Amino acid sequence: AHLTDTLTACRPGDKFQAAFGNERGTVNLSVRVSDITVRQEHLRILALNDINNELDEKEIDSWIRLTRVLTHEIMNAVTPITSLSDTLLKLTEARISKEEMRHGLQTISTTGKGLLAFVESYRRFTRIPTPEPSLFYLKGFINRMAELARHQYPDTPVTFNVSIVPDDLILYADENLISQVIINLLKNAIQAFETGATAATGTNAETTAETNAATTEKHINIRAYCNEAEAVLIEISNNGPAIPPDIAGHIFIPFFTTKENGSGIGLSISRQIMRLSGGSLSLIAGKETTFVLKFN
Numbered sequence: 001a002h003l004t005d006t007l008t009a010c011r012p013g014d015k016f017q018a019a020f021g022n023e024r025g026t027v028n029l030s031v032r033v034s035d036i037t038v039r040q041e042h043l044r045i046l047a048l049n050d051i052n053n054e055l056d057e058k059e060i061d062s063w064i065r066l067t068r069v070l071t072h073e074i075m076n077a078v079t080p081i082t083s084l085s086d087t088l089l090k091l092t093e094a095r096i097s098k099e100e101m102r103h104g105l106q107t108i109s110t111t112g113k114g115l116l117a118f119v120e121s122y123r124r125f126t127r128i129p130t131p132e133p134s135l136f137y138l139k140g141f142i143n144r145m146a147e148l149a150r151h152q153y154p155d156t157p158v159t160f161n162v163s164i165v166p167d168d169l170i171l172y173a174d175e176n177l178i179s180q181v182i183i184n185l186l187k188n189a190i191q192a193f194e195t196g197a198t199a200a201t202g203t204n205a206e207t208t209a210e211t212n213a214a215t216t217e218k219h220i221n222i223r224a225y226c227n228e229a230e231a232v233l234i235e236i237s238n239n240g241p242a243i244p245p246d247i248a249g250h251i252f253i254p255f256f257t258t259k260e261n262g263s264g265i266g267l268s269i270s271r272q273i274m275r276l277s278g279g280s281l282s283l284i285a286g287k288e289t290t291f292v293l294k295f296n
Helices: 002-009 052-092 098-126 138-152 175-200 205-214 266-276
Strands: 015-022 025-038 041-050 134-137 159-164 170-173 219-226 232-238 279-284 289-295
Touching (some): 052 098, 134 138, 138 159, 175 266, 266 279
Parallel strands (some): 159 219
Antiparallel strands (some): 025 041, 134 170, 232 289
16 A cells, blocks of 8 residues: 555656565565656656665675675784784793783783774664754754864864855754764864875975975865755865775775774764665765765
């Protein structure tokens, strides 16, 4: 009945996914709606495609990637712990100085704490609270997020350009959860500038001068508006170093990171929050790195 109601209410130009249950389980359909006039009779054409296999393949691929990253991180932590433990056990049979024992135990302790921090990151990823949406004005909210980001990184001079159209644009969402998404994206943008400056170190004087000239003004643009379908969009872009194509396809994978001390869960949590909020988070490739939050 639900599927029938959905198909009855659709209009030409609609594209959406629908699901229904039968004796085989849940069937996922991709639906495209168009129209045609035949002998002065206006007809709707519904193209239905079973996409269960495609969804299953994507889910399996996602789990394989996640398992690969988890295995890599755990092995990196467990291997030195096991190796050092074996070494200390052998040394106890012979003479071992207090300094050697202290150094070995310190390494085991540090590595163990790192593993605990990793597991805590995993718990954070799997325990996002249920959104509690409310209405709030985006102008004041976005300005607060920009100020907070600016105070967190006072040594990185960044110009924030904020555009809210209309001026009194309102969003219905969980303000606390969305603030996590915005702050994470702004933090990543500012850190991208810092990474770019570090990368320029060690180049010849001419190249460095060109790099400094090209990045004299570091700016982050935040734009919020409604599209034709009355969905609210928030775009966050920066003129820092572009994300390489081979990395861009992995940035939303949990625990994937290129940062030395990064947890790799910031963007994956942000996308999960947007999904729980009935929206989406995507990266748009271009001259500037741009992330788009869409609230349907």
